[in-house]
Amino acid sequence: MPYELYYWPEIQGRGEFVRLALEEAGVEYVDVCRQPDGKGGGTAAMLRILQDETVARPPFAPPFLKTGDRLIAQTANILAFIGAHHDLAPSDEGGRLRANELQLTIADFLVEIHDTHHPIGSGFYYEDQREEARRRTADFLKQRAPKYLGYFERVLERNPDGKEHLVGAGLSYPDLSLFQIVAGLRYAFPRAMARLEKQHPRIVALHQKVAERPRIAAYLASERRIPFNEFGIFRHYKELDAKR
Amino acid sequence: MPYELYYWPEIQGRGEFVRLALEEAGVEYVDVCRQPDGKGGGTAAMLRILQDETVARPPFAPPFLKTGDRLIAQTANILAFIGAHHDLAPSDEGGRLRANELQLTIADFLVEIHDTHHPIGSGFYYEDQREEARRRTADFLKQRAPKYLGYFERVLERNPDGKEHLVGAGLSYPDLSLFQIVAGLRYAFPRAMARLEKQHPRIVALHQKVAERPRIAAYLASERRIPFNEFGIFRHYKELDAKR
Numbered sequence: 215m216p217y218e219l220y221y222w223p224e225i226q227g228r229g230e231f232v233r234l235a236l237e238e239a240g241v242e243y244v245d246v247c248r249q250p251d252g253k254g255g256g257t258a259a260m261l262r263i264l265q266d267e268t269v270a271r272p273p274f275a276p277p278f279l280k281t282g283d284r285l286i287a288q289t290a291n292i293l294a295f296i297g298a299h300h301d302l303a304p305s306d307e308g309g310r311l312r313a314n315e316l317q318l319t320i321a322d323f324l325v326e327i328h329d330t331h332h333p334i335g336s337g338f339y340y341e342d343q344r345e346e347a348r349r350r351t352a353d354f355l356k357q358r359a360p361k362y363l364g365y366f367e368r369v370l371e372r373n374p375d376g377k378e379h380l381v382g383a384g385l386s387y388p389d390l391s392l393f394q395i396v397a398g399l400r401y402a403f404p405r406a407m408a409r410l411e412k413q414h415p416r417i418v419a420l421h422q423k424v425a426e427r428p429r430i431a432a433y434l435a436s437e438r439r440i441p442f443n444e445f446g447i448f449r450h451y452k453e454l455d456a457k458r
Numbered sequence: 459m460p461y462e463l464y465y466w467p468e469i470q471g472r473g474e475f476v477r478l479a480l481e482e483a484g485v486e487y488v489d490v491c492r493q494p495d496g497k498g499g500g501t502a503a504m505l506r507i508l509q510d511e512t513v514a515r516p517p518f519a520p521p522f523l524k525t526g527d528r529l530i531a532q533t534a535n536i537l538a539f540i541g542a543h544h545d546l547a548p549s550d551e552g553g554r555l556r557a558n559e560l561q562l563t564i565a566d567f568l569v570e571i572h573d574t575h576h577p578i579g580s581g582f583y584y585e586d587q588r589e590e591a592r593r594r595t596a597d598f599l600k601q602r603a604p605k606y607l608g609y610f611e612r613v614l615e616r617n618p619d620g621k622e623h624l625v626g627a628g629l630s631y632p633d634l635s636l637f638q639i640v641a642g643l644r645y646a647f648p649r650a651m652a653r654l655e656k657q658h659p660r661i662v663a664l665h666q667k668v669a670e671r672p673r674i675a676a677y678l679a680s681e682r683r684i685p686f687n688e689f690g691i692f693r694h695y696k697e698l699d700a701k702r
Contacts, residue, residue: 270618271556271625274563274609286555288562290534295555311530311539312515318532318562319518325569333577334590335597346578346590353579365518374514381515 216242218280220260223247225446226398226439228289228324229277234390235293237433239300245438290317293387302390304382312381316369316388320395323362327398328447330354330454340444340451351454355406359399363414366392370416377416378423385427392417393424398448406456460486462524464504467491469690470642470683472533472568473521478634479537481677483544489682534561537631546634548626556625560613560632564639567606571642572691574598574698584695595698599650603643607658610636614660621660622667629671636661637668642692650700 217236221229223245236243249255260276263269263285273287279295286292294314297303303313333350334343366380375383380392396417399407411418424430433439442448461480465473467489480487493499504520507513507529517531523539530536538558541547547557577594578587610624619627624636640661643651655662668674677683686692 270616272609272612272616273559274566274606284552284555286559288559291555291559291562294558308528311528311535314538315517315530315532315535318535318565322518322569325566329573333579334594335577335602337597337601350578353581357581358579362518365516368516372514372516 215282216244218244218246219277220246220263220280221277222260223255223257224440224443226394226442226448227277227446230394230440231289231387231391232277232279232292232296233438234394234430234433235296235300235302235387237438238385238390238427238429239296239302240429241300248438290314290321293317293391297387302385302387304386309382309386313386313388316366316380317391319362319365320388320391323395324447326354326358326362327395327402330402331449331451340449344453347451347454355403355456359403359406359410360413363410363417367414367416370420378420380420385424389420389424390430393421393430396421398442401442402448402450403455404450405458409456459526460488462488462490463521464490464507464524465521466504467499467501468684468687470638470686470692471521471690474638474684475533475631475635476521476523476536476540477682478638478674478677479540479544479546479631481682482629482634482671482673483540483546484673485544492682534558534565537561537635541631546629546631548630553626553630557630557632560610560624561635563606563609564632564635567639568691570598570602570606571639571646574646575693575695584693588697591695591698599647599700603647603650603654604657607654607661611658611660614664622664624664629668633664633668634674637665637674640665642686645686646692646694647699648694649702653700 219229219232219236221227233245246255246259247257251258264273271285273285277289277292278285278287279292286295294303297313303310330351331340331347332343333346340347369380370377373379373381379385380388425434444450463473463476463480465471477489490499490503491501495502508517515529517529521533521536522529522531523536530539538547541557547554574595575584575591576587577590584591613624614621617623617625623629624632669678688694
């Protein structure tokens with residue numbers, strides 16, 4: 215039975231990190247909410263599970279993955295599961311822990327990226343926190359983004375098993391997630407990223423290598439890849455990007 | 459050789475979730491930065507590792523745990539390690555994944571708790587984002603805290619293996635972390651929590667049970683437990699708490 219992925223159908227969001235891993239693993243999965251309502255799809259399918267009082271181990275929020283009777287939630291947790299079962303993570307304990315550690319750091323980075331446009335809270339519109347967003351984004355682009363990107367550049371540089379990957383000698387799920395971070399930052403902050411990329415050549419190279427992997431390339435060219443937009447985590451608001 | 463924990467010595471912070479697990483596990487550990495400078499302690503000991511260019515797999519930030527030659531960073535990752543090695547997590551894959559999922563949800567909650575007093579960024583003083591903090595905290599107390607607490611109450615209520623624990627039939631590390639969340643929220647928002655607790659009796663009961671465990675009780679009464687203060691994640695600013 216194929217995996218079932220439950221996530222908002224209109225955005226890449228956190229679900230995209232899972233989609234990339236499932237695509238690279240080449241496993242069968244259904245992106246449930248993107249199926250027609252009449253065929254058990256739509257957002258309703260996800261809300262049914264979230265609101266079902268008979269679910270013994272409910273998720274807090276999407277994305278979650280259904281495999282048999284089991285629901286697995288939290289992006290990094292889903293990825294650890296996929297990594298272990300589909301050869302997208304080192305198999306030794308040290309490598310597995312390191313992959314999880316790096317993924318959690320990517321998750322922290324992602325929260326800060328999201329909060330550039332929503333510093334006061336997800337419950338308010340962007341338009342109602344535009345000034346605060348400007349202030350937070352300036353700090354993000356000056357301090358936080360360089361700190362995270364500098365870190366991942368160092369991780370690649372020092373990886374004793376090969377500087378082309380974040381952990382171990384081969385591709386693992388954090389590599390796919392870092393690809394997505396670069397893609398998203400390019401979309402959201404094209405001017406700032408043009409500058410930042412020059413200082414982080416190994417990250418740029420990793421992004422390129424991932425983009426060229428046959429399954430990822432096919433996915434990116436397909437309709438399964440939802441375009442970036444202003445409902446997701448990575449949003450392009452011109453006024454927030456760096457000055458020319 | 460005892461574990462070495464590296465974390466800021468003046469605050470509970472994220473390190474506290476690790477301290478609680480190490481204490482409950484009853485394993486030997488050194489809280490390195492709380493040792494005297496002259497004996498290899500102090501914050502300098504932590505910065506030395508973070509800045510050491512020969513470290514092959516550097517952490518992004520504290521807390522991190524050193525065991526032998528291995529450094530393990532990211533709170534939830536450290537806890538997964540301690541849980542697996544010291545019987546503080548279910549041993550089956552489903553239980554292990556669920557414990558990690560819940561811990562990551564606690565981590566998300568914690569970020570939102572922190573951001574109540576730092577919505578614009580950690581790089582600015584609280585005094586320079588007081589107005590924004592007021593706005594974000596109001597939303598947090600009205601929408602977000604009830605959402606998270608309601609979720610964990612449901613998780614306890616529905617746990618098929620016993621309503622006294624978050625996952626499985628026995629104590630696991632997410633239970634210890636939820637204890638800490640309650641302790642911290644009581645410190646930071648005493649008025650808001652007094653109301654919220656009435657609606658979440660199972661969470662309150664879990665907090666109490668954890669507090670009474672012999673090793674935790676001894677720890678809380680010891681000097682190893684750093685008091686809450688206004689440098690940590692849980693801060694008490696009277697103007698941010700709910701009105702009387």
